[in-house]
């Protein structure tokens with residue numbers, strides 16, 4: 001029998017993960033089986049976001065998230081944390097008027113409450129997510145955290161995260177970092193500024209949501225490799241691909257599936273070869289449970305590695321071949 005992606009990733013010391021939802025883990029045996037046999041890491045697609053973890057001020061609800069913790073533990077998988085401070089999926093109570101000091105208290109309590117709960121279980125947290133906006137690449141002002149606290153919410157979040165769990169890796173996470181030059185440059189400037197002022201953090205998360213046909217045609221692959229190198233050289237930090245998916249049309253033909261396979265495999269190869277890239281996570285793993293069709297209103301779909309019946313798509317064999325043949329430059333699973 002051929003080896004699973006997980007067996008090959010384990011041998012290579014590379015973290016290969018996927019986003020998961022507790023309900024499917026509980027109710028669909030094939031979902032649970034595929035997740036644990038093909039991946040050595042998971043991340044919560046939604047249930048570790050602030051809206052769900054702190055539904056009322058000071059009242060945490062870890063029930064759903066803990067189901068994923070138990071699943072990861074039972075199956076010897078690593079767990080990524082996503083996400084502490086983001087402008088989307090925030091609790092309702094954060095939308096009311098409050099002072100800067102009150103908002104800072106809430107942020108501190110959220111970070112401490114969540115990170116202390118998952119201490120020793122989550123190895124890396126996306127501390128801040130999608131901080132910059134898409135036109136001028138300055139701070140996203142339509143973020144409740146920015147509105148209430150100001151731009152220093154970012155450094156406060158990292159400082160408190162380090163205090164809450166000093167052993168956890170702290171990530172800055174965003175989309176289009178492999179795609180949009182101005183966004184990556186603005187991100188690097190922000191990260192340099194944080195680092196110059198001794199704000200603690202360990203890595204940069206490249207979400208890597210893309211349309212399959214755009215990765216190679218727009219040179220996102222070369223940009224990704226060059227940007228890993230720049231993050232290493234200038235900042236000495238880790239990179240992880242945190243939310244990869246590669247959309248196809250709503251009814252893809254064999255050529256589209258082949259391009260998707262080639263692209264997944266190529267990016268995995270670049271991730272293995274990069275000196276500082278330690279993980280690749282996809283945003284789900286089966287087309288049955290993927291945010292893409294809803295997000296793109298049906299125009300795109302089929303973005304993940306397994307089809308909606310949990311059958312491996314061509315990308316699985318292509319990635320297995322890469323894991324077999326390319327040695328990870330920076331193995332962190334032993």
Ligand code: XIL
Nearest residue numbers: 045046082083129175207243283291
């Ligand atoms: C998405 C989830 O996949 C959806 O189910 C949810 O409705 C909205 O959020 N960038 C991120 C993720 O950092 O948290 C988002 O996840 C996708 C884009």
